[in-house]
Amino acid sequence: MGPGGPGWLRCGRLGVPAGPGPFRALLRALPPRWAAPRPQGTAGYGLCGAAPLGARGLRSANPFTRRQEEEWRRRNRSALAYIAAAAVGMVGMSYAAVPLYRLYCQATGLGGTAGAGRSAAIESMEPVRERVLRVTFNADVHSSIQWNFRPQQKEIYVVPGETALAFYKAKNPTDKPVIGISTYNVIPFEAGQYFNKIQCFCFEEQRLNPQEEVDMPVFFYIDPEFAEDPKMAKVDLITLSYTFFEAKEGLKLPLPGYQ
Numbered sequence: 700m701g702p703g704g705p706g707w708l709r710c711g712r713l714g715v716p717a718g719p720g721p722f723r724a725l726l727r728a729l730p731p732r733w734a735a736p737r738p739q740g741t742a743g744y745g746l747c748g749a750a751p752l753g754a755r756g757l758r759s760a761n762p763f764t765r766r767q768e769e770e771w772r773r774r775n776r777s778a779l780a781y782i783a784a785a786a787v788g789m790v791g792m793s794y795a796a797v798p799l800y801r802l803y804c805q806a807t808g809l810g811g812t813a814g815a816g817r818s819a820a821i822e823s824m825e826p827v828r829e830r831v832l833r834v835t836f837n838a839d840v841h842s843s844i845q846w847n848f849r850p851q852q853k854e855i856y857v858v859p860g861e862t863a864l865a866f867y868k869a870k871n872p873t874d875k876p877v878i879g880i881s882t883y884n885v886i887p888f889e890a891g892q893y894f895n896k897i898q899c900f901c902f903e904e905q906r907l908n909p910q911e912e913v914d915m916p917v918f919f920y921i922d923p924e925f926a927e928d929p930k931m932a933k934v935d936l937i938t939l940s941y942t943f944f945e946a947k948e949g950l951k952l953p954l955p956g957y958q
Contacts, residue, residue: 832856834863837939839943841943844877845877846870846871848870866915867917873909874910877906877907879946884939889934890937894921
């Protein structure tokens, strides 16, 4: 019976007789490099031979791979949580933007909004008669709303420290109710801090039924400090401009300012 025959067990490149014997003991004493590589998914008997995983119930697993998979799952869960929180925050801010900005304007006077506690100041104002200003009015509508919107007067003349009243007119020419909301700009920018509105229709939802037409008042004044500001020395024209948008869920109005 030659090497590699029926009575031999081939281990690596060595032909060793099957069964117990000196050759088997010699093989166990060889360095590991003489051992045959084990096929993946098998478990070895001693140093030679291979058996399927199920033979002894053994299971091979890479700890590094398990840790990596767990880390990926943890990162994916964190990323989904951040995305969900950001989405909820954006929706909340879209609803809160208008009232929050209105409160901010009332507290700081930004955007020509009459702040809280100014009633006494209005009553005690002294008009600056020698400083006459021309105030013009502009009206625009966004493409999202089918309204007719215009100022009822092209311009009026005022002096700092004196209240004034102007009117806009809006009409819904469609056959369905439409809710609009407006924002405004004051031009030039430097004059905006002195332009104070006591009453207006900005940031308030306006519902117009089919074919309904309404007048919208704007009650305002120019702060007397306007006449004392050197930067305003050459300003004698101020433009108040309103733009109407259709009020829809998730609408983000452009911040009012001065352009």
